[in-house]
Amino acid sequence: MKLALGALALIALALPASAQRQKDLCIEDVSAKLSPARVAPGGKSLLTITITMKGEYHIYDPKPGDAIAIPTKFMPLAAPGIKYGTPVFPKPTLFHGKTRIHEGVIVIKIPVLTSKTAKGMINVGGDLKVQACNETGCLPPFALKLVAPLILGAK
Numbered sequence: 001m002k003l004a005l006g007a008l009a010l011i012a013l014a015l016p017a018s019a020q021r022q023k024d025l026c027i028e029d030v031s032a033k034l035s036p037a038r039v040a041p042g043g044k045s046l047l048t049i050t051i052t053m054k055g056e057y058h059i060y061d062p063k064p065g066d067a068i069a070i071p072t073k074f075m076p077l078a079a080p081g082i083k084y085g086t087p088v089f090p091k092p093t094l095f096h097g098k099t100r101i102h103e104g105v106i107v108i109k110i111p112v113l114t115s116k117t118a119k120g121m122i123n124v125g126g127d128l129k130v131q132a133c134n135e136t137g138c139l140p141p142f143a144l145k146l147v148a149p150l151i152l153g154a155k
Helices: 002-026
Strands: 027-035 044-053 058-060 073-076 082-084 093-095 099-103 105-114 120-130 132-134 142-152
Touching: 002 027, 002 132, 002 142, 027 142, 044 058, 044 099, 044 120, 044 142, 073 105, 082 120, 105 120, 105 142
Parallel strands: none
Antiparallel strands: 027 044, 044 105, 058 099, 058 132, 073 120, 082 105, 093 099, 120 142
């Protein structure tokens, strides 16, 4: 039993490192930015996620159009007084004539709405679950953790 628990602990510790290696293989740069970064309570901001893919790697669209493709999905970070709108992805490229992908520099925009009672500084963002592939194969799916501070107060 102790051996099994030890093996599970080692696997759990290896998962974040594995995701980091996968990211390093296929992604040149990733960032999250809010515009504006300071809003009055009840105000709106826009979270912009920018991903620069390496070489011939791509990620799938949220609606890839292929049953075996794993769609990209934004999983928002729960934050008091924050609501997220629907992520807006750029126009996809068609891969092999039917599968919708994103390659090169990918800019995803997510509206952020604040409640009238929200105050202080709140981290907004979340996990972007992706699967990166190229012509020869796919990496296992992984999550990009993206966070940006939003300051609530008078502009």
